[in-house]
Amino acid sequence: xxxxxxxxxxxxxxxxxxxxxxxxxxxxxxxxxxxxxxxxxxxxxxxxxxxxxxxxxxxxxxxxxxxxxxxxxxxxxxxxxxxxxxxxxxxxxxxxxxxxxxxxxxxxxxxxxxxxxxxxxxxxxxxxxxxxxxxxxxxxxxxxxxxxxxxxxxxxxxxxxxxxxxxxxxxxxxxxxxxxxxxxxxxxxxxxxxxxxxxxxxxxxxxxxxxxxxxxxxxxxxxxxxxxxxxxxxxxxxxxxxxxxxxxxxxxxxxxxxxxxxxxxxxxxxxxxxxxxxxxxxxxxxxxxxxxxxxxxxxxxxxxxxxxxxxxxxxxxxxxxxxxxxxxxxxxxxxxxxxxxxxxxxxxxxxxxxxxxxxxxxxxxxxxxxxxxxxxxxxxxxxxxxxxxxxxxxxxxxxxxxxxxxxxxxxxxxxxxxxxxxxxxxxxxxxxxxxxxxxxxxxxx
Amino acid sequence: xxxxxxxxxxxxxxxxxxxxxxxxxxxxxxxxxxxxxxxxxxxxxxxxxxxxxxxxxxxxxxxxxxxxxxxxxxxxxxxxxxxxxxxxxxxxxxxxxxxxxxxxxxxxxxxxxxxxxxxxxxxxxxxxxxxxxxxxxxxxxxxxxxxxxxxxxxxxxxxxxxxxxxxxxxxxxxxxxxxxxxxxxxxxxxxxxxxxxxxxxxxxxxxxxxxxxxxxxxxxxxxxxxxxxxxxxxxxxxxxxxxxxxxxxxxxxxxxxxxxxxxxxxxxxxxxxxxxxxxxxxxxxxxxxxxxxxxxxxxxxxxxxxxxxxxxxxxxxxxxxxxxxxxxxxxxxxxxxxxxxxxxxxxxxxxxxxxxxxxxxxxxxxxxxxxxxxxxxxxxxxxxxxxxxxxxxxxxxxxxxxxxxxxxxxxxxxxxxxxxxxxxxxxxxxxxxxxxxxxxxxxxx
Numbered sequence: 001x002x003x004x005x006x007x008x009x010x011x012x013x014x015x016x017x018x019x020x021x022x023x024x025x026x027x028x029x030x031x032x033x034x035x036x037x038x039x040x041x042x043x044x045x046x047x048x049x050x051x052x053x054x055x056x057x058x059x060x061x062x063x064x065x066x067x068x069x070x071x072x073x074x075x076x077x078x079x080x081x082x083x084x085x086x087x088x089x090x091x092x093x094x095x096x097x098x099x100x101x102x103x104x105x106x107x108x109x110x111x112x113x114x115x116x117x118x119x120x121x122x123x124x125x126x127x128x129x130x131x132x133x134x135x136x137x138x139x140x141x142x143x144x145x146x147x148x149x150x151x152x153x154x155x156x157x158x159x160x161x162x163x164x165x166x167x168x169x170x171x172x173x174x175x176x177x178x179x180x181x182x183x184x185x186x187x188x189x190x191x192x193x194x195x196x197x198x199x200x201x202x203x204x205x206x207x208x209x210x211x212x213x214x215x216x217x218x219x220x221x222x223x224x225x226x227x228x229x230x231x232x233x234x235x236x237x238x239x240x241x242x243x244x245x246x247x248x249x250x251x252x253x254x255x256x257x258x259x260x261x262x263x264x265x266x267x268x269x270x271x272x273x274x275x276x277x278x279x280x281x282x283x284x285x286x287x288x289x290x291x292x293x294x295x296x297x298x299x300x301x302x303x304x305x306x307x308x309x310x311x312x313x314x315x316x317x318x319x320x321x322x323x324x325x326x327x328x329x330x331x332x333x334x335x336x337x338x339x340x341x342x343x344x345x346x347x348x349x350x351x352x353x354x355x356x357x358x359x360x361x362x363x364x365x366x367x368x369x370x371x372x373x374x375x376x377x378x379x380x381x382x383x384x385x386x387x388x389x390x391x392x393x394x395x396x397x398x399x400x401x402x403x404x405x406x407x408x409x410x411x412x413x414x415x416x417x418x419x420x421x422x423x424x425x426x427x428x429x430x431x432x433x434x435x436x437x438x439x440x441x442x443x444x445x
Numbered sequence: 446x447x448x449x450x451x452x453x454x455x456x457x458x459x460x461x462x463x464x465x466x467x468x469x470x471x472x473x474x475x476x477x478x479x480x481x482x483x484x485x486x487x488x489x490x491x492x493x494x495x496x497x498x499x500x501x502x503x504x505x506x507x508x509x510x511x512x513x514x515x516x517x518x519x520x521x522x523x524x525x526x527x528x529x530x531x532x533x534x535x536x537x538x539x540x541x542x543x544x545x546x547x548x549x550x551x552x553x554x555x556x557x558x559x560x561x562x563x564x565x566x567x568x569x570x571x572x573x574x575x576x577x578x579x580x581x582x583x584x585x586x587x588x589x590x591x592x593x594x595x596x597x598x599x600x601x602x603x604x605x606x607x608x609x610x611x612x613x614x615x616x617x618x619x620x621x622x623x624x625x626x627x628x629x630x631x632x633x634x635x636x637x638x639x640x641x642x643x644x645x646x647x648x649x650x651x652x653x654x655x656x657x658x659x660x661x662x663x664x665x666x667x668x669x670x671x672x673x674x675x676x677x678x679x680x681x682x683x684x685x686x687x688x689x690x691x692x693x694x695x696x697x698x699x700x701x702x703x704x705x706x707x708x709x710x711x712x713x714x715x716x717x718x719x720x721x722x723x724x725x726x727x728x729x730x731x732x733x734x735x736x737x738x739x740x741x742x743x744x745x746x747x748x749x750x751x752x753x754x755x756x757x758x759x760x761x762x763x764x765x766x767x768x769x770x771x772x773x774x775x776x777x778x779x780x781x782x783x784x785x786x787x788x789x790x791x792x793x794x795x796x797x798x799x800x801x802x803x804x805x806x807x808x809x810x811x812x813x814x815x816x817x818x819x820x821x822x823x824x825x826x827x828x829x830x831x832x833x834x835x836x837x838x839x840x841x842x843x844x845x846x847x848x849x850x851x852x853x854x855x856x857x858x859x860x861x862x863x864x865x866x867x868x869x870x871x872x873x874x875x876x877x878x879x880x881x882x883x884x885x886x887x888x889x890x
């Protein structure tokens with residue numbers, strides 16, 4: 001090969017494979033972040049007769065701020081609000097509002113933190129109610145439970161998202177105890193522009209009928225009618241991936257994302273996808289690198305076993321069915337980016353996971369580009385915002401032009417906002433063990 | 446680019462990337478197959494005083510052949526012995542010896558089936574005792590339990606493997622109830638040439654101390670001293686990957702291999718690897734395509750969390766540690782083959798899984814080459830036999846030359862042996878439901 005032709009080959013390879021985009025030109029829509037509920041959330045949002053029953057914040061004896069509802073006390077777990085803190089302050093101990101970055105619970109500070117990281121829009125999962133609002137659903141008084149769920153959803157949509165139009169993808173809590181009420185609530189919030197429902201990986205482990213039970217049909221009908229995505233976050237089954245009480249906590253942290261494959265398989269083979277062909281499901285924080293293997297496994301299972309299990313997808317393979325129904329989500333996942341075509345380039349969305357411990361904040365764009373070497377710009381656009389916008393019926397440029405929506409433009413607006421890593425430790429807690437059993441008992445103490 | 450230089454480029458690409466090997470030239474050593482124990486296994490192998498207590502086969506009322514020991518009845522599950530049967534005869538119903546291909550339980554027929562598929566050597570996991578022999582360990586009389594474990598191991602090594610030297614990689618059952626006896630048994634069978642111990646994914650779920658407990662230290666010391674691999678088969682935790690009782694069985698089948706990631710994470714972060722640096726573990730039937738994601742996840746967990754969890758691997762990353770200690774195994778896994786360099790080309794071994802339902806028998810070489818497009822010959826050699834031979838201290842050419850050990854040579858020896866798919870159905874069972882709960886209750890009835 002001549003020197004010239006080798007040069008041409010290298011050039012062609014570079015042009016077709018490498019990323020030319022500058023981090024400042026990215027548009028970042030995150031399909032998975034979290035909010036810590038502020039103490040005033042329910043103020044003025046519940047009927048007067050529930051004044052004494054509303055969820056409320058109180059300071060526990062050990063100095064943590066905890067939520068109390070229906071006789072249950074729920075701490076804010078440290079790992080869930082560690083953005084901007086040094087890594088040696090991570091942990092699962094109950095925490096207090098003054099031990100968190102204010103962006104965890106204050107929407108004005110949140111938007112500054114988003115700007116400083118270059119994040120245009122964010123979908124925020126709940127904290128103390130549980131990912132599927134099971135705390136509220138457990139209330140004996142179901143009228144109270146419904147009032148609390150609706151108050152939460154109104155606060156989330158009208159106040160948290162409404163204060164900064166175009167900066168948040170709204171999300172609603174489900175009603176778990178009554179599928180007709182669940183459907184009504186989906187339709188009610190859809191009328192307010194909310195097309196994302198946070199749900200559980202497995203209703204059966206929460207004590208409700210499983211995904212295979214017709215119980216949920218009214219809810220599935222409503223989400224299909226309203227174009228609402230069922231957003232299933234890792235860890236929402238109420239059952240942690242615990243191998244043994246004395247296992248190091250690193251085991252659980254490692255296993256959490258892939259554990260969501262259980263929900264993916266459970267739904268993929270269920271009657272839900274067959275009877276509700278418009279249903280769409282997001283595997284929030286589930287990662288993407290394991291998906292190509294999972295799709296091969298689905299297809300092989302179908303090939304080897306359908307003759308006796310009776311599964312029938314017509315002229316499609318299970319992997320085709322997966323791509324019609326599932327959105328996969330990742331924070332930092334080089335393998336998933338490399339294998340994006342095996343996953344489905346229209347089925348991958350990026351997330352920031354602020355303010356959790358796995359988040360890439362405050363440099364998510366830089367981290368993403370480092371992992372995305374060789375990904376063409378058009379694919380990056382799909383992953384960073386186009387897929388999120390399409391799945392969640394969200395127009396990122398309704399309130400800003402594209403030029404005003406980039407990482408560079410947002411960061412310019414945040415000039416002077418301090419994102420340096422700093423200690424929030426108040427010296428309240430000490431830690432002697434990192435075994436899962438011991439940490440779990442402290443976290444729920 | 447000129448036509449000539451383009452041709453050269455294509456040629457170079459072909460030469461460096463594609464597989465030139467013919468299926469007949471492959472040497473196949475399978476690190477995961479299964480045997481169904483024949484009724485005569487314990488004949489003459491137990492002290493006379495245990496004549497009435499030995500595990501024995503009896504015909505159940507519904508016509509299945511079941512093993513009985515210590516008051517417990519264990520059926521042979523259909524899916525575990527379906528090689529050569531039509532796929533619509535797969536199922537989990539209890540089965541009888543005359544409903545299986547004789548190669549399941551008769552070593553002479555087994556070797557014919559291996560020859561016909563071109564498989565040189567095979568490591569056979571146990572069936573009725575459970576992957577870690579927990580049926581035997583549960584006996585109240587621990588002298589009886591030890592006698593039965595030793596009788597089983599002697600039969601496996603001396604008779605099953607010994608009848609055809611060079612055709613089987615020997616494997617032993619562990620002693621679960623006494624780590625010093627466990628160590629002694631590992632040393633005893635190692636002296637007979639056995640360097641594989643079948644073990645559980647999670648001793649804690651079986652009711653024993655977890656991997657994190659020093660209880661097992663004598664056993665780990667013995668396997669390190671003897672160069673014995675701890676072979677952990679999927680499904681050996683005693684806990685199936687069941688999402689809900691009414692989930693279709695396809696869910697469980699899909700999830701089983703990846704579920705072994707729990708054992709991999711549990712051991713990776715444990716003190717075992719740090720205190721027993723020579724220990725080696727095989728993730729049998731665990732698949733490989735999810736491993737690259739898993740390794741990234743390990744390294745990210747280490748990066749984000751070690752400051753508070755206290756994990757310390759010195760100058761190595763968790764992914765380096767994984768490659769020092771773990772062998773990964775697959776039946777048919779195109780993603781794992783594509784990403785072989787991310788897994789570690791010295792950490793991948795092929796398996797046949799005869800006579801289970803996921804097996805590629807009787808055409809494993811053809812299936813492997815179809816999935817291995819683009820894998821260079823040198824890598825294929827490692828995957829098909831070199832890694833297995835090194836990990837399990839097995840010399841595939843001690844009893845045959847390489848030319849006598851290939852798929853082509855073995856198949857020539859099996860000329861006339863019938864491997865056609867044929868019915869073994871005796872019309873005993875009917876199936877009305879494929880829900881996990883219903884199948885599990887029938888399988889253990």
